[in-house]
Amino acid sequence: MANQPQQLTLPPPRTYTRTDFTALRAFVQRLPATTIARLYYDPEHSPHAASADAMERYLRTMRDDLVQLALLHGSPVLADHLKASIRQHGSAKLTAVTLRMVGQASTLAAAVPVVTHPVHLWFRPLIAQRLSGEGISTLGALIDYCNARGGSWWRSVPRIGALRARTIVAWLRRHQATLGVSVAADVDTGSLVPSIGPNGANRGADGGAEDAVIVIGDPAELRLAPFEHLAVPVELSGGNGTSRGLNRATSFAFIRAEHDLAAVHAYLHRYRDRPTTLRAYTRELERLILWSVVVRQKALSSLAVEDCEAYKDFLKAPLPWFTGPKRPRSSSRWRPFAPEGLSPDSQAYAVRVLRAAFAWLVEVRYLAGNPWSAVHEPATITRESSMQVHRALPAKLWAHVREALDERCEASGSEAPGAGDDARQWRAARAAILLMGDSGLRRAEATLARREDLRPAEVRGDPGSSRGGSSGPAQRTSPDPGRTTPAIWTIIGKRRKQRTVPVSGATIVALRAHWKDRGWDFDEPGVQGPLIAPQWIPATRTALDRHDAEGDDVPYTIDALGRLVRMAVQRLSAHTAALANFSAEDLVQLVNTSAHAFRHTFGTRAVARDMPTDVVQAILGHASLQTTSIYVRAERRRMLEAAARYYADDDG
Incomplete structure (x- = not known):
């Protein structure tokens, strides 16, 4: 049979991402494979980064693939240089310059991003983890997220920031031809930080x-x-x-x-x-x-x-x-x-x-x-109560939330990147939650709380209180740092009414830890400042102007404090190991818990522990005793429901 020409079908070249090219560049510059795996890959999604040997084998294979493509598509000078290096060393020895030339000649090996690609293929592990934490698992989901929120999309993703957001959006726009989906025009990349426009007008954080x-x-x-x-x-x-x-x-x-x-x-x-x-x-x-x-x-x-x-x-x-x-x-x-x-x-x-x-x-x-x-007002239904007391956390759930908060706040000793910052956020959230849950404060009252208005409580029978007119520890201007006795606090609440509320010993401990994170001594005589303040200032015009006007220790805004508390509670509900004893109903309630629910938690717990109704009214700042009695009715109804379940089980 006569020889016939045969066509050899070659498999498509292996493709590599931008992260792979960055890792290979580090490998050529003699960076250890272990360090490369830690910096550029997530072992859960990249099996070749599970060990130093696997990482090194992967990078050597990638280098050889690129060299073969460069021999086919590169210049004659580059091909001769690579062949000589292979003859001398057995494989091509690349430098930073030759690697750049190889990269340019081996463009066939570069993968193009598509909307179904996971974000960890194209972004560094820390960025990918923060995006995945918000449910953004693919590049398509990231584009949808940006388009749904506009230029300030990055504010909803913890620890992304304006500059990283600008880089991410610019990269998505560069590859929109292969992605097949474009980022909306108002998702600005020029400047996500407020600036002055060419005509002198202020420009917003989304470029408008x-x-x-x-x-x-x-x-x-x-x-x-x-x-x-x-x-x-x-x-x-x-x-x-x-x-x-x-x-x-x-x-x-x-x-x-x-x-x-x-x-x-x-x-x-x-x-x-x-x-x-x-x-x-x-x-x-x-x-x-x-x-x-x-x-x-x-x-x-x-x-x-x-x-x-x-x-x-x-x-x-x-x-x-x-x-x-x-x-x-x-x-x-x-x-x-x-x-x-x-x-x-x-x-x-x-x-x-x-x-x-x-x-x-x-x-x-x-x-x-x-x-x-x-004009008449629209017709409405007069309800017996407008307060959503049912959102209060049950006693068992409230106790476990406090335990879980304490555990998360102790994570500062972890060596994981960002663990210290995360623990500081947890300690700020714990202080805010305890102020509302143990003192019955409204969200706005917790925001405006100041250290100079807090003073030790003189409790009868307390060994720390003064007796017989002697000058004892009760004369201190700040709570004893070695003890967790309660304190009292004078606030200006709703309707501009001044009232005094108790502050628990656990809250004092939480505030001390939060103040230490801010670099302040909570027990220093005469110290002043907001009880709770953010650890960093966002790079927005509003935040920066407020920071300049009010000084270094700027309190949270009302909405920001609410977001801090809500995010902490939702993150707690995701850690089933800490909350394994909770029922599905408890976890659902925890996910939907707002900051104001902790004020209701204090009201229901105070009534359940037989605190006089008029005292609860004074602490909560209710204008009418009838409003406070709602907690009494809610507690009575809860007791009857529990009794009904008990007798039903007994009959069975």
Whole structure:
């Protein structure tokens, strides 16, 4: 049979990622294989990094693959150099320069990223672990995550930061042709840190201008901005001249407001020392302004009763482009309403707030009349109790949570990277949780708590208290660092009422550990500062400005403290080894536990331990004893339910 030409089918070349090339470069530079495996690979996802021998075999194989491709596709000079090296040493000996040349000639060996690739193939282990911890397991999931959250997506991923986020987004954009999915335009890579724009205007953390003008027209192009970043078209501003609102008063006004936004600013300025009230009122007024300008296309000072009734109907079902998931107020993805809309109670609250705001604008003679005075509040159901006492943690669950917190706080001795920072975060969260769970504080009260308002408690029978007028330990200006006796704390709570609350010995111990992390001595005489403060300052304009204004020891904001507590509780619920004795129901409750639930935990535990109701009322700061009695009814109902289960089991 005559010889016939035969075609040899070669297998496709093995592909390598950017991480592999970086590891090979380190290997060529004589870095130990053990160190390379630790720096660039996760042993759980990369079996070749399980041992030094396996790592070295993998890198030598990769080097040989690249050399063969370079011999086929490289320049004659490079091929001659590699052949000579192989003849002399048995394998090619590469330097940093020749490795670069080999890498350029062996582009066929470079893998291209696709959306189904796990993140650990393309990012270093620490970055991949932090992304995976948020449920971001693939490159496609990472792009979806960025697109859903906009330019501030990185804030939801612990310890990523603005600079790493910029690098990640830029890399995703470079490979969008092979990924087949693009990162949205507003996921900015230029500067995720606030900066000054070319025209001198401030730019937000997601790259958008802070003074965002509402776009009238296509809802797909709509940019809704929160009140502090808001600017409206001149013709809808209600200002002096041709744009003057129809309801503007003609007499001398008591405020110097040239347009509606300035008038609303003047009204909100009255609540500058009441941050919770200020935040709630700002939310309701900005919603009305956005609706008035975008939907009604009227100035705020031109609204009539019919417009107010239309807005009341709008609150029941906001337009889709007015709703969205919760986003930072600096993000272009921010929307004034949540996807689920407002409850009837929230709708009624909005009407009351707007009626009061317009009444003040009439009182200061900015407006001629109050159209909201003729608008009835939406019908609501009067409930027996609006407090969600059922969210309080049962005694057993609360005890195990405290034990688990103590265990996590002791992890500072671990040699794992970042273990010290993680333990410091746990100690801050423990101090906040104990302040609310052992003292019944509200989240805002725990945020505003200060060391100078804390003093030792003189308990009858306490060996540390003074007797017979002698000058004993009770005269100390700070709790005894060697003891865990309780303390008392004077706070300004809701409705600007001052009250005194107890602080447990366990809370004092937790605060001492947290202050030590901050580099302060909790027991130093005359020391001052917030009881709980963050360990690092985010690189955002708001945080940096606040840090400059308030000094080095800046307290948490109310929302930030809530996130700290919520994240700690959710992470605890994931550690089944520490919470193995809990039922599925307990774990579900723990996952859904908010910061305020710990205040309810204190109330229910205090009643269960027969603390007098009037004492519980004083500690919690309730205006009415009837409110405190809700805990009594809840505890009685829990007792009856437990008894019913006991007798049912007995009958069986």
